[in-house]
Each structure stands twice: as structure tokens, then as C-alpha cells.
Amino acid sequence: MPRRFELPGGLPFGFARFLSWVSLVLILATSIVMSVVITDSARNTMFRKQQEFASLLAENLNHQIYRRFTLPTLVGFGRIALRQPVQYERLDQLVQSVIHGLQVSRVRIYDHGKIVSYSTDRADLGRTDLAGPEVTVALRDEDPSYTVDAGISFWQALFTPRLEPGSFILRTTYPLRVENRLGRIDDDDDGPIMGVLEMTQDITNDTRSIIAFQWLIIGTASLSSLVLFGMLLVFIRRAERVMAERMQEKQRLERELHQHEKLAGMGRVVASIAHEIRNPLGIIRSSAELLLKRPSSSDPVTARILEAIYDEAKRLSQTVNDFLDYARPRQPRQDPVEADGVLDRVLGFLEGELARREVTVARETEPGITISGDGDLLYRAFYNIMVNALQAMDGPGSITVTSRRDGDAAELAFRDSGPGFDPANRERLLDPFFTTKDDGTGLGLPIVNSIITSHGGSLRIDNAPEGGAVVYVRLPLRAE
Numbered sequence: 001m002p003r004r005f006e007l008p009g010g011l012p013f014g015f016a017r018f019l020s021w022v023s024l025v026l027i028l029a030t031s032i033v034m035s036v037v038i039t040d041s042a043r044n045t046m047f048r049k050q051q052e053f054a055s056l057l058a059e060n061l062n063h064q065i066y067r068r069f070t071l072p073t074l075v076g077f078g079r080i081a082l083r084q085p086v087q088y089e090r091l092d093q094l095v096q097s098v099i100h101g102l103q104v105s106r107v108r109i110y111d112h113g114k115i116v117s118y119s120t121d122r123a124d125l126g127r128t129d130l131a132g133p134e135v136t137v138a139l140r141d142e143d144p145s146y147t148v149d150a151g152i153s154f155w156q157a158l159f160t161p162r163l164e165p166g167s168f169i170l171r172t173t174y175p176l177r178v179e180n181r182l183g184r185i186d187d188d189d190d191g192p193i194m195g196v197l198e199m200t201q202d203i204t205n206d207t208r209s210i211i212a213f214q215w216l217i218i219g220t221a222s223l224s225s226l227v228l229f230g231m232l233l234v235f236i237r238r239a240e241r242v243m244a245e246r247m248q249e250k251q252r253l254e255r256e257l258h259q260h261e262k263l264a265g266m267g268r269v270v271a272s273i274a275h276e277i278r279n280p281l282g283i284i285r286s287s288a289e290l291l292l293k294r295p296s297s298s299d300p301v302t303a304r305i306l307e308a309i310y311d312e313a314k315r316l317s318q319t320v321n322d323f324l325d326y327a328r329p330r331q332p333r334q335d336p337v338e339a340d341g342v343l344d345r346v347l348g349f350l351e352g353e354l355a356r357r358e359v360t361v362a363r364e365t366e367p368g369i370t371i372s373g374d375g376d377l378l379y380r381a382f383y384n385i386m387v388n389a390l391q392a393m394d395g396p397g398s399i400t401v402t403s404r405r406d407g408d409a410a411e412l413a414f415r416d417s418g419p420g421f422d423p424a425n426r427e428r429l430l431d432p433f434f435t436t437k438d439d440g441t442g443l444g445l446p447i448v449n450s451i452i453t454s455h456g457g458s459l460r461i462d463n464a465p466e467g468g469a470v471v472y473v474r475l476p477l478r479a480e
């Protein structure tokens, strides 16, 4: 797996971000290229249209000049001499009437010697230095030519806020011909050339519109790509968050699974050892009991040793039994169990012990509370809670047992008059093997918790405001 774009969590955060930036650049670049292509084609179309218009205008001028000036002048004066004011005025009137309102800024006519023989600007008349190479080409009987005279390039114009009028000029150079009999000028039947017509049109306004159009495309494309990029970022952020959460959840589950497997494996080993210990322990205990009853044990030293063996073996088997109960929890049966009945059994069994320790029990239980579960396991749970209370008081005192219905659950509470739970140990009370007693196993409360949760209930440990510990047991009521 490539590590370059990954954070320690193993997530490709950087890579996703890198991708979004690359896509922004790509989208922007594509939109700019597209806008250039579109405007280029729009600009070309505009120039083509202007050329077509200029060509038609020049053709019309040629026709009008030939029919309305050249022919009548030749008939009237015998020859064309534009130096004569009458002829010049006549031509000027004709040209002005044709170009009127058509945004033509200047018209010039060159003779065969490239001298300006007519111009809408009289200062040009007679000049020989104004004819460009296009005039020479036109005189050589070639096609009209169209030239754009611009003070700045189109790209510079793109960044010029206010284009001055006359920044872009279209110059058309057109050979003036003698028309054939049908009044047509075409490639197959060109008449002789009379001179060259040069016509200029200011196309700055049209160029301005094309530039505005280009900015509109760039602006729209950039805006839409930014919106797209923003959406992509939001999407990636969300995906990253979901991925991070999933990754954390996965890691947590993996850790838990690992821990459970380890504990389960350990539990199986320890449980099988405990099981193996139980039988020889039983034999040791019963043998000690047997020896104690024999007359040979009347020797006080032997009797004390045998009693110690018997007591310790008994305690050890209790620990082993507790541990096995905890390590191999039984699946509870689903019998109808009366809470009161279980309490009766527990209190009956402890009657002697309670009397011996001078502990009174106050019962405030609601009759008829039925739980769906395993009577033996619940007996074990309530018994453990009661024994803990007795041990905590360590002498005379009182235990209050209450039970009541609370919605679809039964809540039982065991409150004693002992010292209460030490707040420093609160977090660890349900940990297996946690005990504050010299002879404790630390399995009493974990067994209670395991039994109650296997019944779909919950256990809560607290201290009563008036002092002493309270253990709350909540169990679901049996459905009627």
C-alpha cells in the first residue's frame, strides 16, 4: 500500500485532497481552453461576416462608380480626369451616397501609378506614399485582400479595460474593374482594372463585444468549476469523516475481539485446571473430615492440623466453584420465577447466620412480581448480594429488601447499614478478582452481574444518602 498520502490512521486523506486540487486545476484549464476555442471561433465568424459585408460593399461601389461615374464621364468629357473639380465632386457625391450610414471611415482610389486619385479625406490626394503592398497585389489583377490594422493584439485588448475607437480597423483592398456587358464581374470574365479601391471600417465595437463574450465564458466556466470544486471538497470531507469513523470503529472492534479471544482462551485453560482441582480437593476435604471423627484425632495438635486442612480445603473449593460459575456462565432457563419466592429461599437459608450476627431484615416487597428466568441462578445472585451485605456490616445491623414494578421491569433493592462502597473502588467492583477482603475471591459481584445481564437486566451499585450500600437489580417482567 502506498504510504505517501496516508495519515497514521491509514486513511488516504492527503490523496483525496490531492485529487480534488488536481480536478480543480483540470476543470479550470479545460474551461479556459474551451473559452479560448469558443471565442476564437466567434472572432473568426465575426471577421468572416465583416469581410463578406466589405466585399459586397466594394463590389457595389465598383458597380456604382462604373455605371454612374465612369461611363457618363467618358461620354460627357471624353476622358476621366479627377483633377477637374467637376469630375471629382461627382465621384465624391456618388461615393458618399453609397457608403452613407454604413460605418465606413475612409475610401481611397489609387490609379495605376499607386497615386491617390480620390479620397474621402482630401489631404490624401496626390500622395504616392500611402499605397501598401496590398495595392500592388490588387493592381496585379489578384483577389481582394482584407487586412486588420490593430494598435494592440487581441490578447492585449482582452486586458485593456477601455478600447479606444479605431483600435481595430478592417482594410479592404479591391481592384476596380471595367464591367462586362451584362454588368457582372466574375472570375471567368474579368474586365480590365481601372484602379484600386481601398476602404477602411472601424471594427473596434465588434471586437469589444467579442472580448466581453470571452470574459463572460471565462467567468461562467470559472464560477461553475469553483462550485464543482466546492461540492467535491464537501463530498471528500464527508467521506473522510465517515472513513475515519469507520476505521476507528473497526480498530476498536478488532481490539475488543482480540481481547475477548485472549480472555476466552485463558478462561478455557484456567477453567479446565480449576475443574481438575475440584475433585482432589473434595477428596482432601472429606478425608480430613473423616480423620477428625476418628478416636486417634483426640490428640489436640493433630485435631488442629486436621481442622486447618478441612477449613482451607473448604474455602478453596468455594473459590474454585465461584470461579467456575463465573468462567462458564450457564444459559438461563426461561421459567416463570416469582421474585418473592427466590427471596424467601435466600432469607430462609441465611436465617441462622442472620440471627447469629444479630442482623434484622426488613422486607418491603410487592407480591406477585414474576420474572422469566432461571430460579437457581437468581437465587445465587441474591444470595451473593446478601452475603456481601452481611460481611460489610461485620456485626449487628439491618438489611432492607424492596421490590416494585417499574414499567415493564421489576426493580429490587438491597440496602444495608454497613459502611457503603468505597468511592475509590467504584470503577473496579465488577472486575473479576477485585476484593478488599482477606479471604474474598472477588468473584461475588461479577457473578451477580453476569447472571443479571444474562436475564436481560442490569445491576447498579450505589450508596444510600442515609449511609450504607444499595445494590439495585433491574429485571424484565415476564410478559403475561
Ligand code: ADP
Binding pocket: 388, 389, 392, 416, 418, 419, 420, 421, 422, 429, 434, 435, 436, 437, 439, 440, 441, 442, 443, 444, 445, 446, 469
Ligand atoms: P468478595 O466478596 O469476594 O470481596 P465481591 O465481588 O462480592 O468479592 O465484592 C467485591 C468488593 O466489593 C468487596 O471486596 C467489597 O469491598 C465491596 N463490596 C461488596 N458488597 C459490598 C457492600 N454491601 N458494602 C460495602 N462494600 C461492598
